[in-house]
Amino acid sequence: MERLKPRTIRLIGRLHAWLWKLTAGRFIDTIGPAPFLMLTTRGRKTGRERRTPVLYLEEGADLIVVASFGGNDMHPCWYLNLQSCPEAEVMIKGERRRVVAQTVLVEEKKQIWPRLVKLYPQFDAYQQRTSRQIPLVRFSAMTS
Numbered sequence: 001m002e003r004l005k006p007r008t009i010r011l012i013g014r015l016h017a018w019l020w021k022l023t024a025g026r027f028i029d030t031i032g033p034a035p036f037l038m039l040t041t042r043g044r045k046t047g048r049e050r051r052t053p054v055l056y057l058e059e060g061a062d063l064i065v066v067a068s069f070g071g072n073d074m075h076p077c078w079y080l081n082l083q084s085c086p087e088a089e090v091m092i093k094g095e096r097r098r099v100v101a102q103t104v105l106v107e108e109k110k111q112i113w114p115r116l117v118k119l120y121p122q123f124d125a126y127q128q129r130t131s132r133q134i135p136l137v138r139f140s141a142m143t144s
Helices: 006-024 077-084 106-119 122-129
Strands: 034-042 051-061 064-066 086-093 095-101 136-141
Touching: 006 095, 034 064, 034 077, 051 106, 064 106, 106 122, 106 136
Parallel strands: none
Antiparallel strands: 034 051, 034 086, 051 064, 064 136, 086 095, 095 136
């Protein structure tokens, strides 16, 4: 299967974010067993808030997301935004949480990746389509 172009992925994300906002995330919060959260980052160039729906895996009190960008050879903008400013907000089923992002180390990724692929098998296909190592991001609750 051929990968989607970055422009198409962004358009799908914007549509998903619009539907999420319209319904407060009540109707489109999963793909099969894989749950979605709405991620809000600060744009690294504009400083404006950017919202992106992403699949997530719960890991204790933390959340793990995959910066797959559909298997394209570039990182998604939200991941680059987090590299610039790791503070973000996630919304799950109407509940907002302030979080701080950290890229998961390679050794830890080896432990988590099989669980993510079980949750959403397409992640494996995405990794096979690209020469970059797809990063995982851990979101932890912000402490005051």
